[in-house]
Amino acid sequence: MSVNVNVTQEEEQNVAGEHPKPVLQGSDVFIQSLQNEGVEMLFGYPGGAVLPIYDALYKNPIPHILARHEQGAIHAAEGYARVSGKTGVVIATSGPGATNLVTGIADAMMDSLPLVVFTGQVASAVIGTDAFQEADIVGITQPITKHNYQVKRVEDLPRIIHEAFHIASTGRPGPVLVDIPKDISNEVFTSAEIKATELNLPGYQPTTSPNFLQIQKVAQALQRAHKPLILAGAGILHSKASESFVKFVENTGVPVTNTLLGLGSIPGDHPQFLGMAGMHGTFTANMAICEADLLINIGARFDDRLTGNLEHFAPNATVVHIDIDPAEIGKNVHTDIPIVADAKEAIDSLLRLEMNKLAIEPWTTHLTKSKAEYPLVYSNESKKMLPQEVIELVHKHTKGNAIVTTDVGQHQMWAAQFYRFNHPDHWVTSGGLGTMGFGFPAAIGAQIAKPDQTVVSITGDGGFQMTLQELSLLQESQIPVKVIILNNQCLGMVRQWQETFYDKRYSESLMPSQPDFVKLAEAYNIEGYKVENYHDADELFKKVFSSNKPALIDCRVEQMENVYPMVAPGKGLHEMIGVKG
Amino acid sequence: MKRVITTTVINQSGVLNRVTGLLMKRQFNIESITVGHTEKAGISKMTFVVHVEDQRKLEQLLKQLQKQIDVLKVNDITDKAIVTRELALIKVLSPPGVRSEINSIIEPFRATVIDMSKNVITVQVTGDPGKIEAFIDLLKPYGIKELTRTGATAFVRETQKAPAQQLSIL
Numbered sequence: 001m002s003v004n005v006n007v008t009q010e011e012e013q014n015v016a017g018e019h020p021k022p023v024l025q026g027s028d029v030f031i032q033s034l035q036n037e038g039v040e041m042l043f044g045y046p047g048g049a050v051l052p053i054y055d056a057l058y059k060n061p062i063p064h065i066l067a068r069h070e071q072g073a074i075h076a077a078e079g080y081a082r083v084s085g086k087t088g089v090v091i092a093t094s095g096p097g098a099t100n101l102v103t104g105i106a107d108a109m110m111d112s113l114p115l116v117v118f119t120g121q122v123a124s125a126v127i128g129t130d131a132f133q134e135a136d137i138v139g140i141t142q143p144i145t146k147h148n149y150q151v152k153r154v155e156d157l158p159r160i161i162h163e164a165f166h167i168a169s170t171g172r173p174g175p176v177l178v179d180i181p182k183d184i185s186n187e188v189f190t191s192a193e194i195k196a197t198e199l200n201l202p203g204y205q206p207t208t209s210p211n212f213l214q215i216q217k218v219a220q221a222l223q224r225a226h227k228p229l230i231l232a233g234a235g236i237l238h239s240k241a242s243e244s245f246v247k248f249v250e251n252t253g254v255p256v257t258n259t260l261l262g263l264g265s266i267p268g269d270h271p272q273f274l275g276m277a278g279m280h281g282t283f284t285a286n287m288a289i290c291e292a293d294l295l296i297n298i299g300a301r302f303d304d305r306l307t308g309n310l311e312h313f314a315p316n317a318t319v320v321h322i323d324i325d326p327a328e329i330g331k332n333v334h335t336d337i338p339i340v341a342d343a344k345e346a347i348d349s350l351l352r353l354e355m356n357k358l359a360i361e362p363w364t365t366h367l368t369k370s371k372a373e374y375p376l377v378y379s380n381e382s383k384k385m386l387p388q389e390v391i392e393l394v395h396k397h398t399k400g401n402a403i404v405t406t407d408v409g410q411h412q413m414w415a416a417q418f419y420r421f422n423h424p425d426h427w428v429t430s431g432g433l434g435t436m437g438f439g440f441p442a443a444i445g446a447q448i449a450k451p452d453q454t455v456v457s458i459t460g461d462g463g464f465q466m467t468l469q470e471l472s473l474l475q476e477s478q479i480p481v482k483v484i485i486l487n488n489q490c491l492g493m494v495r496q497w498q499e500t501f502y503d504k505r506y507s508e509s510l511m512p513s514q515p516d517f518v519k520l521a522e523a524y525n526i527e528g529y530k531v532e533n534y535h536d537a538d539e540l541f542k543k544v545f546s547s548n549k550p551a552l553i554d555c556r557v558e559q560m561e562n563v564y565p566m567v568a569p570g571k572g573l574h575e576m577i578g579v580k581g
Numbered sequence: 582m583k584r585v586i587t588t589t590v591i592n593q594s595g596v597l598n599r600v601t602g603l604l605m606k607r608q609f610n611i612e613s614i615t616v617g618h619t620e621k622a623g624i625s626k627m628t629f630v631v632h633v634e635d636q637r638k639l640e641q642l643l644k645q646l647q648k649q650i651d652v653l654k655v656n657d658i659t660d661k662a663i664v665t666r667e668l669a670l671i672k673v674l675s676p677p678g679v680r681s682e683i684n685s686i687i688e689p690f691r692a693t694v695i696d697m698s699k700n701v702i703t704v705q706v707t708g709d710p711g712k713i714e715a716f717i718d719l720l721k722p723y724g725i726k727e728l729t730r731t732g733a734t735a736f737v738r739e740t741q742k743a744p745a746q747q748l749s750i751l
Contacts, residue, residue, distance in 0.1 A: 327644035
C-alpha cells in the first residue's frame with residue numbers, strides 16, 4: 001500500500017508532453033493517506049489553518065460530520081471508536097480549534113480510545129512568534145496523548161499519518177495528535193518514492209502474546225483456589241474478546257465482576273455475573289473482592305474508584321493481572337502473577353488449556369445467595385418519578401440491546417447499575433476522566449458507526465447543557481439518537497456529596513433555572529417531550545423507541561435521590577453504606 | 582533512594598521535553614540530567630539521577646519511560662559497576678596570599694585552572710559526583726564566587742563483577 005502519488009515513468013513522459021503534471025499538495029497527500037488508512041468518517045470543524053485540508057476534502061470527499069464545537073467533534077469520534085473498534089479521526093484548526101479538543105484528547109487517553117487527531121498549525125515560518133491563532137498544541141497535549149507529532153517536511157506526511165494510525169490502534173489504544181502547519185498543507189509534494197507502509201518506530205513494539213509459563217501459573221492458581229474471582233475490564237472489549245471470555249468463564253465456573261468500563265464483556269443477566277464493582281458497585285461484587293483468594297484482573301487498571309482504599313483491597317487474594325500495558329501492572333496493586341498480553345490472546349491461551357469446571361461450589365453458592373439477598377434496589381417514597389425507574393424503562397423498551405452513552409455523575413452510575421447490557425461494545429461512558437458533556441456527542445458518533453441500532457444518550461440536565469449545541473446534527477445528518485435527560489434540576493452527584501460529606505451545604509449545585517428542553521428540541525427541529533411520572537414515561541418510551549426519528553425527552557425526576565450503595569472516598573470496599581435489602 | 586537511570590532516545594525535537602514532562606507528571610524529582618549524542622547518528626543518551634521512594638515507584642518510572650515512543654532503551658544502572666563522571670566549573674577567590682594553598686588542594690583532585698585574574702581563578706574539575714562534592718567543600722572556605730555543574734553522565738563498565746539483579750519488566 002503506497003500513497004497514490006507515485007508518478008510512473010510513462011506518466012512522466014506524458015506529462016512532459018501535452019498534459020500538465022497533476023500538482024499534489026500536502027493537503028491532497030493528507031486526504032489520500034486517510035483513504036489509504038481506510039478512514040470512512042471524519043469529525044471536524046474548519047478554520048484558517050486547515051483551509052487547504054478542507055479544500056482538498058471538497059475535491060476528494062470523505063464523509064465528514066460538522067460538529068458545532070470541536071469538543072463535540074472529538075467526543076463523537078470517541079463514541080464512534082468505542083462501538084466500532086475503528087480509529088476515530090478528528091480535524092480542527094490551530095489555536096482555539098486545537099485547544100477545544102484538549103478535554104476529548106485527555107478523555108480518550110484515560111479510557112484508551114483509538115483516535116487520530118489532526119490540528120492545523122500556523123505556517124512554519126511564524127511558529128513561535130505568537131502568531132494569530134497559534135497555540136503550542138504539541139506541547140499542550142504531550143502528557144495526554146499516546147504520542148504526538150508536528151510535521152516539519154511535507155515528505156514526512158504519509159509516514160507520520162501511517163505511524164499515527166498504527167500507534168493509536170495497536171497495543172493499548174490511545175489518542176495520537178498530528179499538528180500540520182499550513183505551509184506544509186500547501187506545499188507541493190515532490191517525493192514520489194515514499195511508501196506509506198514504512199513505519200519508523202524502533203521504540204514501539206507492544207507485546208501482545210502472553211508468556212505461556214505465566215498462563216500455566218494462572219491455571220494452577222485457579223486449580224488451587226477456593227474463592228476465585230475475575231475482574232473484567234475494558235481491555236476485553238478493546239480486544240474483542242467477549243466471546244472467548246464468556247466461554248472461559250462458563251467452562252471454569254468462576255464468578256465475574258466488571259469495572260465501569262468493562263460492562264458488557266459478559267451479559268448483564270449472566271448467572272455468574274455479580275454486577276459492577278467499586279464505589280457504586282454491588283454489595284456482592286465488592287464483598288467478593290474482599291473475600292476472594294484469587295483475583296484475576298483482565299484488562300482493567302485498578303482505578304481508585306474501583307479499588308477504594310488500597311490497604312483494604314483484596315486482602316486475601318493472590319493477584320493475577322493481565323494487561324497489554326506493562327506500566328499498569330504493579331502500579332496500584334501488588335501483582336503476584338503479571339501477564340503482559342492482549343486480553344484476547346491471553347484468554348485464548350487459557351482456553352487452550354481446556355480447564356474443567358472448578359470445584360468451588362461453596363463459594364459460588366455463597367455468592368448466588370448474596371446476590372439474591374442484596375440486589376440493587378431503590379424505594380420510591382416520593383411521589384415523583386425516580387431516575388432508576390427511567391433507566392429500567394429504557395431497558396424495558398430497548399430490551400437491553402441499545403447502545404447507551406452517558407456523561408459522568410449520578411445518571412451514569414444509575415445507567416451502569418440498572419441498564420443490564422446484553423452485548424459488548426454497547427456502553428459508551430466517560431470513565432477515567434469523568435467528562436460532563438461527553439455522552440450526547442458520543443451518542444452521535446456511536447449512531448454513525450451503527451446506523452441500524454438504537455442509541456440512547458442518557459444524560460443529566462447539567463452535562464447535557466455543556467454540549468447541547470450538537471442537537472443541530474440530529475436533524476441535519478438524520479441521526480436518530482434518543483436523548484433521555486434525567487432532569488433533577490441539580491448537579492446530582494455534587495449535590496449528593498454535599499449532602500453526605502458537607503452537611504447539606506448545597507454550594508452552587510442546584511440549577512433551578514433551565515431552558516425549556518421541549519422548546520429547545522423543537523428549535524432544533526426534533527421531537528421534544530417532557531414526562532413527570534412513570535406511567536407517562538412508559539407510554540412515551542414505547543412510542544419513541546419504536547420510531548426511527550431522533551427525540552429528546554426531559555424526564556423530571558426526584559431531586560434528592562442518591563446513588564447507593566456507596567463506598568465513601570478513602571474507605572475500603574468492605575465499608576459500604578446504603579446497602580439495602 | 583537515589584537512582585542513576587540511562588535512556589537511549591531517538592533524537593527528535595521535543596524528546597527531552599517528553600522525558601522530563603513525564604517525570605513531572607508522575608511526580609518524580611530529578612536531581613540532575615544530562616543529554617548528548619551517542620556513537621549512532623540520530624540517537625541520544627540521557628543520564629539522570631532521580632529520587633524515588635521505593636522499588637514500586639522505581640519500577641513504575643522505568644516502565645513509564647519505556648512506554649514513550651521515542652525512548653528506545655531504559656536502564657537503571659545504579660547497582661551495576663559503572664563509571665560516573667561530572668564536570669564542575671568553580672570560580673573561587675584566590676588573592677596572591679592563598680593562591681599556593683589553593684593550588685595544593687587542586688593538585689590531588691587533578692583539577693585544572695582554566696582562567697585566572699588578579700584575585701579570582703576558575704577551576705575545572707571532573708570526576709564522580711562524590712569527588713566533586715568533596716572538592717567544592719574544600720574550596721568553600723576560600724569563597725566560591727560562582728559554581729556550575731553539568732550533572733552526572735554514566736556508563737556501565739565492560740566487565741561486571743556479578744550479574745546484576747534484573748528488574749522484572751515483563
